[in-house]
Amino acid sequence: MPVHIRADEGDFAENVLLPGDPMRAKYIAENFFDEPKLVSEERGMLGFTGTYKGKPVSVQTTGMGCPSASIITEELVQLGAKNLLRVGTCGGYNHDMNLGDLVIATAATAQDGTVASITQGVPYAPAANFDLVHAAYHAAEAVGRRSFLGPIVSSDLFYDPTSDPAKLWGDLGVLAVEMEAASIFTIAAMKGVKAGCLLTVSDTIGKEEVVRISDDELKRGVDNMMELALDTLDSLN
Numbered sequence: 001m002p003v004h005i006r007a008d009e010g011d012f013a014e015n016v017l018l019p020g021d022p023m024r025a026k027y028i029a030e031n032f033f034d035e036p037k038l039v040s041e042e043r044g045m046l047g048f049t050g051t052y053k054g055k056p057v058s059v060q061t062t063g064m065g066c067p068s069a070s071i072i073t074e075e076l077v078q079l080g081a082k083n084l085l086r087v088g089t090c091g092g093y094n095h096d097m098n099l100g101d102l103v104i105a106t107a108a109t110a111q112d113g114t115v116a117s118i119t120q121g122v123p124y125a126p127a128a129n130f131d132l133v134h135a136a137y138h139a140a141e142a143v144g145r146r147s148f149l150g151p152i153v154s155s156d157l158f159y160d161p162t163s164d165p166a167k168l169w170g171d172l173g174v175l176a177v178e179m180e181a182a183s184i185f186t187i188a189a190m191k192g193v194k195a196g197c198l199l200t201v202s203d204t205i206g207k208e209e210v211v212r213i214s215d216d217e218l219k220r221g222v223d224n225m226m227e228l229a230l231d232t233l234d235s236l237n
Contacts, residue, residue: 002075011039013056014082015233022046022061066114066183089202090176100221102147105197110182112156126185132196154182166206
């Protein structure tokens with residue numbers, strides 16, 4: 001039994017969704033899974049397993065930031081997870097983005113200390129698994145969902161002191177910022193499992209004025225993202 005996810009092998013499905021927020025994990029399980037069962041609650045990091053379209057699927061909280069997400073990723077692999085899909089929110093750097101838009105990450109620049117520690121300082125480019133990127137893109141296309149496909153950045157800091165991060169990263173073609181994907185991609189690649197990342201734009205940082213999404217808009221965006229995320233995982237099996 002792992003130290004932080006207090007669960008046994010078989011408690012988690014091979015397909016696992018990874019939100020940062022424990023309440024979002026609970027919401028996903030209760031609203032999108034059939035017969036959800038709580039399988040882990042150590043330190044409030046809730047994990048559930050149920051079924052979707054008759055197939056086993058799990059959701060596990062990662063917490064905030066790459067250090068926490070790296071622990072969860074390692075331990076899920078120990079428990080038999082094969083396909084890990086981060087689902088969360090992000091700040092949009094692209095000028096064309098609107099609140100509620102979908103981002104399908106192809107790679108995640110590590111603006112944090114975790115990945116550098118894992119690689120012992122060796123330069124590394126954390127990338128999403130192509131099968132998950134491909135499946136997510138086509139799932140979005142099939143329902144006509146507005147989406148952006150490309151690189152993101154994983155930052156240590158939510159309250160970034162950089163004077164104009166949207167220009168810094170946007171000029172490099174980076175679509176959005178979040179806090180966990182880089183470590184998930186890195187560990188998944190090292191362990192030989194698949195990892196991807198879907199994000200809902202909750203803040204438009206790349207526009208003249210930073211605008212935060214309303215609670216109702218966020219719920220709609222996340223609900224739509226969850227259907228695509230589950231269809232993405234379902235298509236792998």
